[in-house]
Every structure is written in structure tokens, then in C-alpha cells.
Amino acid sequence: MEPALQDLIDRHAINDVIQRYARTLDWLDDEGQGTCYWPDAEVDYGFYKGRADQFLPIVMEVERGSDRRWHMLSQPLIRFHSAKSASSECYGIFAGAKRQDDGTLAGNLFGGRYLDEWEKRSEGNGEEWRISARIYLLDWQSDLTDQPGFTPDPDFPLPTAQIDQSGHPLYRRL
Structure with missing residues (x-):
């Protein structure tokens, strides 16, 4: 197959896994989460x-x-090492809330990065990409208080991650 076409196919497959990861957590799909x-x-x-x-x-x-x-x-930045291995980095935002005693929902908002290694292996009747190693790096978190119905507060300030110098040990050029 044309190398550029295979590159696009593999990037799409990795993107699908990343989206499946988020979706299966939100939908509490244990089996789907296991395929990531x-x-x-x-x-x-x-x-x-x-x-x-x-x-x-x-x-x-x-x-x-x-x-x-x-x-x-986010869509990941991906670097292929070979036809069967890759590295990627993507950003993620997660909000979770629990019902409080007064009936409102409150929880936390988290922002971080997923530093993933990927392998394409034989599975079933074909080959597929899955995560072979992952580091989750939490960049920031903030309380989400009084979130009735999860209606966002327009005055809620998002904190920024403090990266005050180049060369962070977990930064990788992809």
C-alpha cells in the first residue's frame, strides 16, 4: 500500500481509540474500555x-x-517509529460531579495530558492499534461547586498549567 495512505489509515485508527477511550468511560462501557x-x-x-x-x-x-x-x-500529535509502533500526546479535560446533600451537583474539573505509546498487533482476524504504555500528567484542577444540572457558570475561571521553563522531563517532540 502507498506509505502516505497507510500513514493516514494508522493515524485514523489511533484517533478512534482515543475517542473510544473517552466515550467508554463516560458511558461506563467496561468491555469497550478494555479495547483501548x-x-x-x-x-x-x-x-x-x-x-x-x-x-x-x-x-x-x-x-x-x-x-x-x-x-x-484533543486530537493527538502522533509520531510513528515503525509500521507497528508509535508515540502520541493529547490534551484532555475531565469533569466529574456527585450529588450533594442539598441536591446540587458538585465535583472537579481536571486538565492534563496523555503521553501514550502504541503498538499495532494481531487481534482476531486482523491487526489493530492499542495503547501499550500510558502516563497521565495532571496539569491543573479546579473545584466545580453548585453545578445544578451542570449548567456552566459563565464567570468560572479556568486555571492555567504553570510551565515556566523549557525542557520539562515529560515533554517529547512528536
Whole structure:
């Protein structure tokens, strides 16, 4: 196949996994979430560091602890190392809220980055891309108080991540 066409196909496949990751968390789709990672993938979310197959029940329990959840991930910047391996970085925003004693919803808004390694492996009758390693880097968080019906407060200020010098150890050129 023409290399440029295969590059587009592979980029699209990786983008699909990233969107599936967010969607399956929001919809509490355990099986779909399991198709985002290779079972032996190493993940580091700070509160958990280990294999993806052991992480999935934990993260899905966390998601089920929220009354509402919303994940939004940017399109990733991707660098292919070979026909079967790649690195990517994308930004993500997550809002989660729980029902409070007074009936309102309140929670947190988080902003961070997903630093992913990818492998294309044989699965079923073909090959597919999945995450083979992930580091989640939390850049900022802010309280979301008094969010009845999740109607956004137009005066809510989003904090910015403080990156005050070049050469952060987790920055990678992709």
C-alpha cells in the first residue's frame, strides 16, 4: 500500500481509540474500555501504576462513583517509529460531579495530558492499534461547586498549567 495512505489509515485508527477511550468511560462501557489498551500495557495515573488489565476495574469503579462524568480529548500529535509502533500526546479535560446533600451537583474539573505509546498487533482476524504504555500528567484542577444540572457558570475561571521553563522531563517532540 502507498506509505502516505497507510500513514493516514494508522493515524485514523489511533484517533478512534482515543475517542473510544473517552466515550467508554463516560458511558461506563467496561468491555469497550478494555479495547483501548493491550492487557499488558503499563499505565501510570499517579494513583495507580501497573498493568492495564488490572487498572480497568479500578478506573471503572472510580467512574461509577460519579453521578456525571465528561471526558474530552484533543486530537493527538502522533509520531510513528515503525509500521507497528508509535508515540502520541493529547490534551484532555475531565469533569466529574456527585450529588450533594442539598441536591446540587458538585465535583472537579481536571486538565492534563496523555503521553501514550502504541503498538499495532494481531487481534482476531486482523491487526489493530492499542495503547501499550500510558502516563497521565495532571496539569491543573479546579473545584466545580453548585453545578445544578451542570449548567456552566459563565464567570468560572479556568486555571492555567504553570510551565515556566523549557525542557520539562515529560515533554517529547512528536
